[in-house]
Each structure stands twice: as structure tokens, then as C-alpha cells.
Amino acid sequence: MIKINNLNKAYGKINVLQDINLHIKESEFVSFIGPSGCGKSTLINIIAGLDKATSGKVLVDEKEINGTHTDRIMVFQNAALFPWLDVYGNVAFGLKNICKDPNEIRDKVEEVLRKVHLSKFKHHYPHQLSGGMKQRVSIARSIVMDPKILLMDEPFSALDEQTRMLLHNELQEIWMETGKTILFVTHNIREAVKLSDRVIIMGIRPGCIVDDIAIDMAHPRQSTDSNLFYKEELIFRKLKVEIEKVAKEELGNEYNFEKNHLSWEHNNTMGGGI
Numbered sequence: 001m002i003k004i005n006n007l008n009k010a011y012g013k014i015n016v017l018q019d020i021n022l023h024i025k026e027s028e029f030v031s032f033i034g035p036s037g038c039g040k041s042t043l044i045n046i047i048a049g050l051d052k053a054t055s056g057k058v059l060v061d062e063k064e065i066n067g068t069h070t071d072r073i074m075v076f077q078n079a080a081l082f083p084w085l086d087v088y089g090n091v092a093f094g095l096k097n098i099c100k101d102p103n104e105i106r107d108k109v110e111e112v113l114r115k116v117h118l119s120k121f122k123h124h125y126p127h128q129l130s131g132g133m134k135q136r137v138s139i140a141r142s143i144v145m146d147p148k149i150l151l152m153d154e155p156f157s158a159l160d161e162q163t164r165m166l167l168h169n170e171l172q173e174i175w176m177e178t179g180k181t182i183l184f185v186t187h188n189i190r191e192a193v194k195l196s197d198r199v200i201i202m203g204i205r206p207g208c209i210v211d212d213i214a215i216d217m218a219h220p221r222q223s224t225d226s227n228l229f230y231k232e233e234l235i236f237r238k239l240k241v242e243i244e245k246v247a248k249e250e251l252g253n254e255y256n257f258e259k260n261h262l263s264w265e266h267n268n269t270m271g272g273g274i
């Protein structure tokens with residue numbers, strides 16, 4: 001469904017993404033993980049049509065993309081809701097541009113509010129909502145547009161651990177119910193492994209794909225599933241090589257991970273600090 005062919009991106013003389021080739025199937029949940037600055041946001045922005053590749057192509061259903069389109073919608077880290085609109089108004093806002101029937105708008109908005117468990121809060125304003133609720137509104141206003149592809153750039157990274165776990169389960173349910181294709185950028189290994197069919201590991205300078213790891217386990221998954229731990233560790237080991245490269249560049253060759261204890265433990269804070 002999504003094909004990225006020989007994609008490169010440079011800002012001035014700096015190559016940010018180099019020779020990215022990737023095929024993503026319909027309804028796949030694909031996560032992108034990699035050191036800060038490796039070009040995850042740049043890549044997802046290009047797929048969204050918010051940024052342009054320097055060369056190469058992004059095809060959706062065999063058609064080259066040209067700018068933004070309602071078939072690809074982005075959910076950002078910060079919900080950025082309209083403060084003067086209530087939950088209902090925020091979710092209905094974009095829909096009003098593509099749908100003129102008020103009954104249809106109401107039905108669609110009510111349905112997605114049920115999916116994200118916000119029906120009781122539809123008349124609340126953003127300042128009356130918790131961070132998790134705001135992010136639920138953000139997801140609701142994206143899926144109400146019924147895009148083929150949902151693009152998510154660290155959507156849960158500003159949330160506390162418990163809220164994040166609830167939202168993992170909700171996103172997993174929404175994905176299983178709607179069959180959307182989801183591209184999900186994260187720094188969090190556990191989150192990537194729990195949610196994804198594939199985890200793409202990216203390397204840096206220039207940003208490139210260094211590995212593509214299948215997580216072939218049935219959904220829905222629970223964070224406590226011990227089968228996930230093996231994959232988490234595998235991804236951590238691969239990611240560590242990339243992080244080490246960055247640290248050596250920034251801190252000098254004498255920097256040593258064995259000495260500096262960058263290790264993976266199953267009960268740690270989900271790799272959130274990576």
C-alpha cells in the first residue's frame with residue numbers, strides 16, 4: 001500500500017535521509033525507532049506530505065503522493081486542540097470540510113468518541129482535560145476523517161506511564177477494529193514491540209534503515225507477555241550500536257557503554273529514556 005522508493009532528503013548540504021526503501025502493507029502497524037536526529041520525523045512528515053523529499057518517491061496505492069491528503073493524517077506529540085472548541089467541536093472541525101450532512105457528522109463524531117471512551121466528556125473544553133484525554137481527542141479527530149493511513153509521531157511520549165498503557169490498549173483496539181495502516185514513531189522499545197507488526201530500526205548520519213524486525217505475535221498483546229521480552233532485547237541490542245555511534249561522536253571515543261551501563265532490563269522504564 002505504501003511504497004517508499006530510493007528516498008533521499010537533504011537540508012542544504014546535510015543528508016538527513018539516505019536511500020530509504022520500504023514497502024508497507026495495508027493494515028500493517030509499523031513502528032520507527034532510532035537515535036534522536038536520525039530522521040524519523042522527517043520521514044513521517046514526507047509521507048504525510050508536510051515535507052518534500054530531495055529525490056525518490058512515496059507511493060500510496062501505486063500513486064505518487066503530492067502534498068497532504070485526507071487519506072494520510074498525522075497525530076502529533078502535543079495534541080494542539082482548538083481551545084475555544086469543546087471535545088465534540090474539535091473532533092467535528094475537520095469533518096465539516098468534507099461532509100455537509102449534520103446528522104452524518106453527529107453520528108460519526110459520536111461513534112469515534114465512543115471508541116476513545118470520551119462520550120461523557122464531549123462538552124468539556126481542552127483546559128478541562130487531562131493529557132491522556134487530549135491525546136484521545138487528537139486520535140479521535142484523526143480517525144473521524146477515516147484516513148487509510150494514520151501517522152503518529154511520538155503520540156504518547158508526553159504522557160505518564162499508566163495513561164500510556166491505557167492508550168496502548170485503546171490504540172490496539174481501534175487498529176484491530178478499523179484495520180488502518182499505522183506508522184508510529186517512538187523512542188520506546190516496549191511500546192514499539194507491543195503494538196507493531198514490524199519495527200524499523202533507523203541509524204544516523206545519514207538517517208537510514210538498519211533493520212526491519214517482524215513481531216509476529218497475535219493481537220491484542222499485553223505488556224506483560226514474556227514473548228515480547230525477547231524481541232525487546234533484540235531491538236535494544238541493535239539500537240545500542242546506533243546510539244553508541246552518536247555518543248562516541250558527541251562524547252569522544254573513550255565513551256564506553258559497558259562502563260557506562262547502558263543495559264536492558266525487563267523491569268526498567270520501557271526504554272523511554274533512549
Ligand SMILES: Nc1ncnc2c1ncn2[C@@H]1O[C@H](COP(=O)(O)OP(=O)(O)OP(=O)(O)O)[C@@H](O)[C@H]1O
Nearest residue numbers: 011016034035036037038039040041042043187207
Ligand atoms: N527544517 C530543517 N532544517 C534543517 N535541518 C533540519 C530541519 N528539520 C530537521 N532537520 C535536521 O534533520 C535531522 C533529522 O531530524 P528529525 O527531526 O527528523 O529527527 P528525529 O529522528 O525525529 O529526532 P527526534 O527523535 O529527536 O525527534 C536532524 O539532524 C535535524 O537537525
Ligand SMILES: [Mg+2]
Nearest residue numbers: 040041042153
Ligand atoms: Mg522526531
